[in-house]
Amino acid sequence: MATVVLRENGKMREKSLTMDTLNPQVKAVEYAVRGPIVTKAGDIERGLQQGQKHPFTEVIKANIGDSHAMGQKPITFLRQVVALCSFPELLDSSSFPEDAKQRARRILQGCGGQSLGSYSASQGVDCIRQDIAVYIEQRDKGVPADWDNIYLTTGASDGIVSILKMLVSGQGRSRSGVMIPIPQYPLYSAAISEMEAVQINYYLDEDNCWALDINELHRAYQAAKEHCHPRVICIINPGNPTGQVQSKKCIEEVLHFAYEENLFVMSDEVYQDNVYSPDCQFHSFKKVLYEMGPEYFNTVELASFHSTSKGYSGECGFRGGYMEVLNLDLEVKAQLVKLLSVRLCPPVSGQAAMDVIVNPPLPHEPSYLQFHKEKRAVLGALAEKAQMTEQILNTVPGIKCNPVQGAMYAFPRIFIPPRAVEEAMSLGISPDMMYCLRLLEETGICLVPGSGFGQREGTYHFRMTILPTTEKLKVLLEKLRDFHIKFLKEYASLEEPKR
């Protein structure tokens, strides 16, 4: 392609955009969930299709929370509503239930020209925002929700990036600092890099089921104050990649801390429907804030995020989501709406999908039984797979996995023998990256190295989803066990793992 030619001015044409002239903030972005391992898995998959030989016949992708790609079926009611909205002629068809038609008619009435093809308001379709407010009030046992505080988003990621963008300012020691858990979901670190904000790591307590320890928050905050201006704390609950579900007491401590230190709170609650441990319960940050009393509820700035992509629906492709933002300064709010208006609106079909999730069939409606049967089946299977994953992983010498209390991932700690660590270092890659690459090449299993999420120095992990079907997940775990034992043997490390 790169023909070298002389121009009129006698010089060669250079490229305008090279690695040297690329925006350095773009260069700094890392996103392991779709990183080099996943690219390699795609290459291998295409190779298999073309008849290349590998020691396996199939690539199993457990790198990303993509439920439908792993075989989960869509919720019928949700898809009926979206199809009716997309092609309203179907409203006359007798093969669609009345409750789905009623939802679709209501959504269409909220759309310009009654069409999904119109732009919605920048904050989203009014009646969908109203439905979301009603849903939040019910979820939070009566804590008031104002639909003026609701913003539809393009998946949760878009909302998270928009709020972070508002909060980043200053230079040098007054640069905004963003507190994020380690391990974290790499959207956070990627957005922080891109915006040149300061990443403030607070470490979750692996020895205590990845709990958030308030003393660690204080430590991280005090240390960061020396070189930046901490402005915001991000929490992921249930945790990604760590799968823990936060206790009410822990949430109170975080909110009290944010209150005392004037921090903006961003609460990523996209896994709120994915809680499996019978001892655990999802508590929304908003409800806990309310219960702490008006001096908290009326002051702490809190943005919480939800999505169509996770939960029991798993509708990633629709890019639906919303955020609720409390106690935002009124002028700032106008600025947020202005910022969102530049991208015009979130996809309206994703907004429609979000509406079904917050406004499911009621007990007297025709779709109620089937909807709940489908929902229970998805969540029941996930609970079963969460438990199986933890159990099997913990039978492997040199692997230690915390309970998968919620979300869709296990994030086990793996022992990597010192000689393997040395080898990885000499190759210039992280030891868990080398581990995952070899796992992929030898077994076809695609996981994400822990280094892509962050981990305490000298510890190694991987993230795997629990989304393959039960049978496939069992195969995956057994292959993983055999690989790990072989890997340990190969590096002739007979010493016991350190924990």
Place this chain on the structure above:
Amino acid sequence: MATVVLRENGKMREKSLTMDTLNPQVKAVEYAVRGPIVTKAGDIERGLQQGQKHPFTEVIKANIGDSHAMGQKPITFLRQVVALCSFPELLDSSSFPEDAKQRARRILQGCGGQSLGSYSASQGVDCIRQDIAVYIEQRDKGVPADWDNIYLTTGASDGIVSILKMLVSGQGRSRSGVMIPIPQYPLYSAAISEMEAVQINYYLDEDNCWALDINELHRAYQAAKEHCHPRVICIINPGNPTGQVQSKKCIEEVLHFAYEENLFVMSDEVYQDNVYSPDCQFHSFKKVLYEMGPEYFNTVELASFHSTSKGYSGECGFRGGYMEVLNLDLEVKAQLVKLLSVRLCPPVSGQAAMDVIVNPPLPHEPSYLQFHKEKRAVLGALAEKAQMTEQILNTVPGIKCNPVQGAMYAFPRIFIPPRAVEEAMSLGISPDMMYCLRLLEETGICLVPGSGFGQREGTYHFRMTILPTTEKLKVLLEKLRDFHIKFLKEYASLEEPKR
């Protein structure tokens, strides 16, 4: 809301996010298409519904290119395919034509788990990218298109912002400069503000049907070189808000200029199907580049953008779009894919809608006749309204409108009497903003002031869409004429407009 309370440390809780601590780049963003006039129009509309009295009974929104909201009907075939993809049970229904089913089956086969609910690859669904490449080859009479260069996007805006993000770097005099037309679509200026790049204005020639004058490009470039590093030139063809269609000669000149000056070319071609003047024809930048010979075609970096939102489909709400990027450095390309991967994927239903636009029914297929009848009806009505708008506006003393050769807007120049200009200045608003506000208050017509798009100093304009139905558009234009005459009289200005 803002209860003031004392915290443990004895200090009041301050807000973390105020106008003082807000990201100054966010503050700098302006987006007039959804600016204060539109907010006010929404307030008036709600007031009317609640029985408030106004000198009109209806707000007519001609501020935004939102076809369906103005009554345009969706293309049946497109919606059939999207509905089939959304609810594949319909593939068994005899009420859908076979060609729509065939398209839907093909798209679903390209989706993980054959579901629209799976994430696609970051660049989009493979088979849709292949269809787009075939479409581009046909459009450009055989100029080769490689689907590896195609990226699905969330509307065109998302692609434009992504490419700009790659190109912004440097500080002070080496800061990236972005050449944009004036008047421009304010997404460009908003993105440039947000990224703190340097905006380089080149003025379109209003006296010459808003043509792009190559001498003006040279002038703008040379002047900008003194204080920044010009990296990229943006062109909108057909023009938004100016409606001109660029000649092949003009495009050649721009490409030659970009070639000589090492500029990256961004060609916004979302109105490529919206050409009305019989004397005009759409020429893609890519085709012209190809015809200039391999020394151009194999070197100039060119990103061109398309969308589901405009053309004859007008599907804004689906947020579908694509970009084709030529001659990108291979390492930079990997960086682009990485950057896009953080937002996971564009909405898959929008990708499906895009597929229908590039892969419409063929002559032997059952939906062919209806599809083309619908397409012709939309484009025919737009052509008629484009002509009518120009004609009626040019009958008004003090209004001068260039031919609406393409796109969906008129951008007439309006004479504002000196005393009205003085009054606006004393109110601290731009004269055309005052004009549009009064127009809205007195007639219910919602337009966007020219100052939101940029214009030569001392000239005033507004942008209006040609999207209302023919009858409503006629009413709008007549009301506008009466308002303008009254406005001129009121300011007792009998002098002739200056041009």
